[in-house]
Amino acid sequence: MRRSLLSSPIEIAIAIAAGVSCLLVMSVASIPTASKCIDGEREVLLKFKQTIHGKLSSWDSHNDCCDWKGVGCDNFTGHVVKIDLSGMYLSTKVRHTSIPFIELSYLKYLDLSSNYNLLENQTISSLMENNNNSNSNSNSNSMVSLQHLSLSQIGIIGSIPENFGNRLPALTHLDLSMNGLEGSIPEIFGNNMPALAHLYLWGNSLEGAIPHSLFNVSALYLAWNKFTDLNSLCDIRAAAALRILDISFNQLSGTLPDCWSNLPSLAFLNLANNHNLSGSLPTSIGLLASLEGLHLDHNNFTGTLPSSMENCSSLVVLHLGHNKLLGPIPDWVGENLTPLTVLVLGSNHFNASVPTSLCRLRSLQLLDLSVNHISGTLPDCLANLTGMTVHEPHPNATISYGGVSQGDAIDIVWKGRVIQLQTTLGLIKSIDLSSNMLSGEIPTEITSLDGLVSLNLSRNNLRGPIPPRIDNLSNLETLDLSHNHLSGSIPRSLSLIHRMSFLNVSNNNLSGKIPDGTQLHSFDASTYTGNLGLCGDPLPNSCRREPTHPNIEEADKFFCHDFYASMGVGYAVGFLGVIVNMLFIGSYRFAYFKLLDDFANWAYVVAAIHKAKFVRILGG
Structure with a gap:
C-alpha cells in the first residue's frame, strides 16, 4: 500500500505553516512602498514653477516630486495630496496666469497663503476661466477631493462668483481672507459646498447682507468688511450648527435681531466695533446656553443687562x-x-x-x-x-x-x-x-x-x-x-x-x-x-x-556706652591714685572715705553732663 505524503499530524502542521508563510510573503510583496511621483502630476507642478519667482529650488525634474519642498504624496498611490507653499514669498512672472493645481484631482490640501503678490489683481473668475481653458483633461469636478483651500493674502480682487463652490463638493476649510474681494456674497454660496465647516472671509471689502446659507458652517469669520445687515439671521429655518461667529469691525447698524434662538450651538459671538449698533440687548441672547465668549464692545448699546443673560452660565x-x-x-x-x-x-x-x-x-x-x-x-x-x-x-x-x-x-x-x-x-x-x-x-x-x-x-x-x-x-x-x-x-x-x-x-x-x-x-x-x-x-x-542722630534705641545705646566708659576710666584713675597715696602717705588713709564721697559726686556730674548731651541730640 502507498504511504500518504502527510502521514502524521506533525507533517500536516509543517505543511500548513509553510503555506501560510508563503501567502504572507506574497502579500507583503504586493504592498507598494512609498510610491514615486506620478509623471503627469510632476509636469503640473513644474508648469506652476515656470510662472513664478520664489524659493522652489528643490522642484527639480530629475528628483521625485514627493520629496519637493511643500509637496506631500499618498504613500501607496504616489498621487500628490498636499501642497503647502504658505509664506514662501512667491510672486508671478506672468500676469493673469492660472493655477494649474486644479488638474491634480487627488489633491486634498492646498495652501498658498501669505504670498502677497502671487495672484496680484487677479479675480477668482479669471482663475477659473483660465483653468477651464487649459489643455488638460480636467472636468468641472476635477477637484472633488480638495478639503482644505487657503488663498489668504495672495492679492486676488473682485467679487465671489456664484459658481465658485461647484467644483469643491468635499471642501471643509476655505480661507480667502486679507485680499481685495468686494461686492456681496452670493445667496447660494454656502449651498454649493455642503461639507464646508470653516469659512474665513475677514479683511476684505465685502458688503451688503449676510446670506443665511452661511450660518450652516461651524465657524464663520467675516470681520473687517462692510456688512450692514444681520437680519438674515431670522431667516434660518432649521437650527444651525454654527459655533463661531465673528462679524466685528463692520458697518452693522440699528438694533440686534431678537432671534438668537436660531443658533443654539453658538459658543463664540463677536459683534464688536460696529459702532452703529444700538438699542437694548435682545432677550434671546439669554437662550444661548452654550455661549462661552461674548464680545459686544465698542458699540452704542443702551439700557440695563437683560436678566435672561443669567442663563448664559457657560460664559x-x-x-x-x-x-x-x-x-x-x-x-x-x-x-x-x-x-x-x-x-x-x-x-x-x-x-x-x-x-x-x-x-x-x-x-x-x-x-x-x-x-x-x-x-x-x-x-x-x-x-x-x-x-x-x-x-x-x-x-x-x-x-x-x-x-x-x-x-x-x-x-x-x-x-x-x-x-x-x-x-x-x-x-x-x-x-x-x-x-x-x-x-x-x-x-x-x-x-x-x-x-x-x-x-x-x-x-x-x-x-x-x-x-x-x-x-x-x-x-x-x-x-x-x-x-x-x-x-x-x-x-x-x-x-x-x-x-x-x-x-x-x-x-x-x-x-x-x-x-x-x-x-x-x-x-x-x-x-x-x-x-x-x-x-x-x-x-x-x-x-x-x-540731623543724623540715631533713633531712640540707638541714642540710648550711645548714652550708656559713653557714660559707662567715662565712669570706668575715672574710677580706674581715681582708684590708682588712692592706692599710691595710701601706701606712701599715712595722712591719706584718713581721707579715704572722703575720697569715695568725692568720687560719687564726680560720677553724678559726668552722668548729668551726658544726659544733657543726649537730650540735645534728640531735640535736634
Missing part, C-alpha cells in the same frame, strides 16, 4: 465695554456666570457699588470696571478671587471655545497706554477699577492676590495709606494709584516688588521721603508729582536736612 469671556449700558451691575453676574475668566464692563454708565457677588468668580483673571459711575468702598472679599493668585494659572495662553481653537483679544490699559492682549490673554491677571467714584481705604486683603500683574485704582476718591504689605504682590508689573487722596509715606515694601516696571502714585497726599537706595528712584519724577509733602530723588525738591 468664560464677557466683554461689554465701551457702550452706554447703565444701572447697577446685577448680582447674577457673580452668582450664575461662575466660569468667567474675563469680565470687561468698562467705559459704560454702570452705577451703585461693586457687588460682593463678584467675589464668587473664583476663576476670574481679568476684571475691568473702569470709567463708570461706581461708588462705595472696595469689598474686602476680593481676596476670594483665587484665579488671580499664583496658585491658579490658566492652562493655556489662548482661549478656545466649544472645542474650536479661537485666539481671543482684549484691550487693557497697560503701563499707562492701551494695548491688545491676544496670544497672552490667558496669562494676564489684572484688575482695573480706575475712573470711578470709589471711596474708603484700599483693603489689605487685595494684597493676597499675589498673581496680579496689573492693578489700576487711579482716579477715584480712595483715602488712607498704601497697604504696608504691598510687596505681597510680587508679580506686579504695573501699579497705578494716581489721582486719589492717599496719605502717609511710601512704604519701603513697595521697593521689594522687583518686577514692577511702571508705577504712578502722583496727585495724592503722600508725604515724607521716597525710600533711599531702592528701585523707586529709577522711575521718572512724574511718578510722584502732585504730592506736596513728598521729597527726595527723583523729585527736584530735596528733603529738609535732618
Whole structure:
C-alpha cells in the first residue's frame, strides 16, 4: 500500500505553516512602498514653477516630486495630496496666469497663503476661466477631493462668483481672507459646498447682507468688511450648527435681531466695533446656553443687562465695554456666570457699588470696571478671587471655545497706554477699577492676590495709606494709584516688588521721603508729582536736612556706652591714685572715705553732663 505524503499530524502542521508563510510573503510583496511621483502630476507642478519667482529650488525634474519642498504624496498611490507653499514669498512672472493645481484631482490640501503678490489683481473668475481653458483633461469636478483651500493674502480682487463652490463638493476649510474681494456674497454660496465647516472671509471689502446659507458652517469669520445687515439671521429655518461667529469691525447698524434662538450651538459671538449698533440687548441672547465668549464692545448699546443673560452660565469671556449700558451691575453676574475668566464692563454708565457677588468668580483673571459711575468702598472679599493668585494659572495662553481653537483679544490699559492682549490673554491677571467714584481705604486683603500683574485704582476718591504689605504682590508689573487722596509715606515694601516696571502714585497726599537706595528712584519724577509733602530723588525738591542722630534705641545705646566708659576710666584713675597715696602717705588713709564721697559726686556730674548731651541730640 502507498504511504500518504502527510502521514502524521506533525507533517500536516509543517505543511500548513509553510503555506501560510508563503501567502504572507506574497502579500507583503504586493504592498507598494512609498510610491514615486506620478509623471503627469510632476509636469503640473513644474508648469506652476515656470510662472513664478520664489524659493522652489528643490522642484527639480530629475528628483521625485514627493520629496519637493511643500509637496506631500499618498504613500501607496504616489498621487500628490498636499501642497503647502504658505509664506514662501512667491510672486508671478506672468500676469493673469492660472493655477494649474486644479488638474491634480487627488489633491486634498492646498495652501498658498501669505504670498502677497502671487495672484496680484487677479479675480477668482479669471482663475477659473483660465483653468477651464487649459489643455488638460480636467472636468468641472476635477477637484472633488480638495478639503482644505487657503488663498489668504495672495492679492486676488473682485467679487465671489456664484459658481465658485461647484467644483469643491468635499471642501471643509476655505480661507480667502486679507485680499481685495468686494461686492456681496452670493445667496447660494454656502449651498454649493455642503461639507464646508470653516469659512474665513475677514479683511476684505465685502458688503451688503449676510446670506443665511452661511450660518450652516461651524465657524464663520467675516470681520473687517462692510456688512450692514444681520437680519438674515431670522431667516434660518432649521437650527444651525454654527459655533463661531465673528462679524466685528463692520458697518452693522440699528438694533440686534431678537432671534438668537436660531443658533443654539453658538459658543463664540463677536459683534464688536460696529459702532452703529444700538438699542437694548435682545432677550434671546439669554437662550444661548452654550455661549462661552461674548464680545459686544465698542458699540452704542443702551439700557440695563437683560436678566435672561443669567442663563448664559457657560460664559468664560464677557466683554461689554465701551457702550452706554447703565444701572447697577446685577448680582447674577457673580452668582450664575461662575466660569468667567474675563469680565470687561468698562467705559459704560454702570452705577451703585461693586457687588460682593463678584467675589464668587473664583476663576476670574481679568476684571475691568473702569470709567463708570461706581461708588462705595472696595469689598474686602476680593481676596476670594483665587484665579488671580499664583496658585491658579490658566492652562493655556489662548482661549478656545466649544472645542474650536479661537485666539481671543482684549484691550487693557497697560503701563499707562492701551494695548491688545491676544496670544497672552490667558496669562494676564489684572484688575482695573480706575475712573470711578470709589471711596474708603484700599483693603489689605487685595494684597493676597499675589498673581496680579496689573492693578489700576487711579482716579477715584480712595483715602488712607498704601497697604504696608504691598510687596505681597510680587508679580506686579504695573501699579497705578494716581489721582486719589492717599496719605502717609511710601512704604519701603513697595521697593521689594522687583518686577514692577511702571508705577504712578502722583496727585495724592503722600508725604515724607521716597525710600533711599531702592528701585523707586529709577522711575521718572512724574511718578510722584502732585504730592506736596513728598521729597527726595527723583523729585527736584530735596528733603529738609535732618540731623543724623540715631533713633531712640540707638541714642540710648550711645548714652550708656559713653557714660559707662567715662565712669570706668575715672574710677580706674581715681582708684590708682588712692592706692599710691595710701601706701606712701599715712595722712591719706584718713581721707579715704572722703575720697569715695568725692568720687560719687564726680560720677553724678559726668552722668548729668551726658544726659544733657543726649537730650540735645534728640531735640535736634
